[in-house]
Amino acid sequence: MKEETIPVTKETVIGETAKIKIEGYRFVTMTCVELDENQVDVIYHFDENLQLKHFRLTVSKDTLIPSISVVYQSAFLVENEIQDLFGIHFDNLFIDYRRTLYLGGETIAAPFCKFTVKRTDKSAPAAVQAET
């Protein structure tokens, strides 16, 4: 990415976010990218006056990531989405849907992880039967 990217850790992410909020940045969104079997990148995007700034947090999948919804409340939605799609957990969420924002209990776990994903054409009809 051509914009400035700051590496953060699990411990510093809240502090850095609070700092950037005071500087007047607006929370844009977060992106989760799977790197390999047990690591993911969580990228935070912020914007001030159309200038983007990113944080990059590289963690293993079983880490409990502190939620930045304590700083930017509106982050709860995207954090829930990442919880759903990647099976990662966030601590201290403003509203925690417990992995039911998009997916019901019967659907495959963590569909966006390449390394755990099952073939969709098999699992999808099974999901219907589970419901009926």
Place this chain on the structure above:
Amino acid sequence: MSKTIIPFGPQHPVLPEPLHLKLTVEDEVVTEVIPALGFVHRGLEKLSEIRDFHQMVQVVERVCGICSVIHAMCYCHGIEEMMGIEVPPRAKFLRVIWSELHRMQSHLLWLGLFADSFGFEALFMQFWKIREKVMDISESTTGNRVIVSVNVVGGVRRDLNSEQISWILTLLKEIEQEISALKKTLLTDYTVTKRTVGKGVLTKHQAYGIGTVGPVLRGSGVVQDTRTLGYAAFNELNFEPVVESDGDCYARTKVRFRETLQSIDLIRQAMSKIPNGEINVKVKGKPQGEVVSRVEQPRGELLYYIKADGNKNLDRLRIRTPTFANIPAILTMLPGMYLSDVPVIVLSIDPCISCTER
């Protein structure tokens, strides 16, 4: 008075799409809102692993049928930036023309639906009648009404000839007159002002703090329009972001109304400045790298994050759509409002659920 929980949706007459809200109501006044999503979730970001990066243009167009051109444009910008492709100038102007046409039809659609949400059916029909003229333009220039598939990586697929341009200009004149004739009704009628003025107020500070985008943000007095970044040919056109300061439903209506007229102006400017030449370039190679691309949709800022590692399939495609950023605004606006105002306020952010959930 005790608390009652009222479910709003998923099948609700004013919403064309399934959005579900759990409203906690205390004596007709809403105290708490919890949104529930997932009725339209398809998981199409994941399709990037099956389709190659050219085919994905058609997939991302179907994130949302209302602003499909702009989705495709954002995606193409990202891939082009990654691969270092320089799009021919004529293609840039054509992209502006089609994307502004889409913004117009989207705003007209919303103005109609919004009028319908407080029962002003005549106005709804009027706006949709005007919208059909815009649809005619898309149909005759691209071959389809809603999902037009004009963008490809490296340029556009279709060209406009001078006959078409002059025909569009005459039609735009008619459209402009018809829209202006509705201005008085939309902005001063008792029915409209009674239902919108002072409803769902979002202060400048709040709107910025919860990260809203587009007309919601501009309706609260923040000057922010991604088009001012000057992507496509917007750097060669003359325009100012439309801003209102009141932050209520009425201000948002005004922003969208004025933007519709602004789009007409932008199309005219683009048509007068359009250069001759090629409309696309040949694409060689595979994308590689990481890029963030942003454009302005009718509903606000749209962000694509694309990561590729030199294969024909992308590694990760992430779409942050404007409604996703605007949903927290519902949570802030609704508490303290009457239950009967809920449909109007929810609609005032122009929710597009299929965008949100993808």
Place this chain on the structure above:
Amino acid sequence: MFKKLIRNSRMKSPWLLHFDCGSCNGCDIEVLACLTPVYDVERFGIINVGNPMHADLFLVTGTVNSRNSMVLRNLYEQMPNPKIVVAIGSCGLSGGIFREAYNVVGGVDKIIPVDVYVPGCPAKPEAIIDGVVTGLQKYDRIVN
């Protein structure tokens, strides 16, 4: 005579219910466009209602996913007999472009019986009106 009255009023003024289950909005908006002045299905006496218990025709757009399949079945079961289901758009027919996505079950006919299929991505308003009229003919046959 009373029977004839009911039959006539059913045929002359069918009420329709529209449900968007996971469509991309393209088809959805085209269905709405049918109700507006340029296409105006109201000239056939068709009225869009929000309540499934009032409806004779059921227009479904979009793909079915695991969460909205329940809602879809629910709405279908609430509709009184006889009823006609019209599936609209490639998505409603087979899943369309999203067929391979993980959260998509497939076409509408995996969940409820469909009478008329309207293809297109998005289906044009003319095609939708045609589908509705075809559905009405079938309806006529069922009623008698």
